[in-house]
Amino acid sequence: MIYAAPAPGLLAMLNDAADAPGKNLPAPNFSVRRCLADLLPRVHSAIVLMAAALVSVWQGGLVFDLIWLGAALAVGCEWQYLIAAPNPRVRVLLVALGLVLSAYFANKAWFGAACSLLGGCGLVLALAAGPRRRVWAFGGIVYAGLLLVSAAALHGSAEYAARSIMWLFATVWGTDVFAYFGGRLIGGAKLWPKISPSKTWSGTLTGVFAGALLGAVTGAYGLGDPWRALPLFALGFAAAAVSQGGDIFESWVKRRFDAKDSSGLIPGHGGFMDRLDGFIAAASFAALFGGARGLDSIAAGLFDWF
Numbered sequence: 001m002i003y004a005a006p007a008p009g010l011l012a013m014l015n016d017a018a019d020a021p022g023k024n025l026p027a028p029n030f031s032v033r034r035c036l037a038d039l040l041p042r043v044h045s046a047i048v049l050m051a052a053a054l055v056s057v058w059q060g061g062l063v064f065d066l067i068w069l070g071a072a073l074a075v076g077c078e079w080q081y082l083i084a085a086p087n088p089r090v091r092v093l094l095v096a097l098g099l100v101l102s103a104y105f106a107n108k109a110w111f112g113a114a115c116s117l118l119g120g121c122g123l124v125l126a127l128a129a130g131p132r133r134r135v136w137a138f139g140g141i142v143y144a145g146l147l148l149v150s151a152a153a154l155h156g157s158a159e160y161a162a163r164s165i166m167w168l169f170a171t172v173w174g175t176d177v178f179a180y181f182g183g184r185l186i187g188g189a190k191l192w193p194k195i196s197p198s199k200t201w202s203g204t205l206t207g208v209f210a211g212a213l214l215g216a217v218t219g220a221y222g223l224g225d226p227w228r229a230l231p232l233f234a235l236g237f238a239a240a241a242v243s244q245g246g247d248i249f250e251s252w253v254k255r256r257f258d259a260k261d262s263s264g265l266i267p268g269h270g271g272f273m274d275r276l277d278g279f280i281a282a283a284s285f286a287a288l289f290g291g292a293r294g295l296d297s298i299a300a301g302l303f304d305w306f
Helices: 008-023 030-059 061-082 088-107 111-129 134-155 161-186 201-220 226-256 272-292
Strands: 190-192 196-200
Touching: 030 061, 030 161, 061 088, 061 134, 061 226, 061 272, 088 111, 088 134, 111 134, 134 161, 134 272, 161 196, 161 201, 161 226, 161 272, 190 201, 196 201, 196 226, 201 226, 226 272
Parallel strands: none
Antiparallel strands: 190 196
């Protein structure tokens, strides 16, 4: 039986027919799907965390204390597991003990006693962590304690309790959101590629300005004097810059221990350290600044200018 090969023209027609169904179809946009897959968990987690934070301010009292104690405990435990030191269970127990006792004294405005307790527990933590991790273990309870004591100090004002926390929310959240989208829309030079590869100068500056503006509007709302927004904008600009510094610091700590996230507790965000790094830095700055002015309360040091 003699086999005759198809003519070249026929082969070309057959190939064109086989390829035709896909010629006019666009290639699937996997980058869009990947972006949505990354963004949606972040949005869902952010909504839940924001709701919890706002409920703490709305309810105040014991609800506020318990929510922020829980956040500080999560941060402290994540830090202790992140540094991979010996005796992790003992260290976590000491963190919990130190933070619970410090919360009790901080809520009574005995901040010296609260800080002393944190320092004492930190020393015991250092002994339990072994010679190579002592400083890191001590720093972990201080880091978590800053969140707890700063939030309690700002919320302890009779006149500005909720306002001071809402001002911080607006400043830090505004900075984070506008830095995220500003960096992706504008792009440009990286801020510190070895520590935080995704952070750009454009996103950072956009976020700091937007955070300061949102904080000034939120903080001055309802005070009856629009001029109060000016010092709040300047203070918010500093707090927003500090919050970005806190973000970079936490990224440096994670890179020091070869970790991408502090934990996997929050979908799309990693852990509580990843979510609260900027807030811890900004709240600590605000509490120190407000306390340094020596007014009736620490929060009054943020709002009373005239």
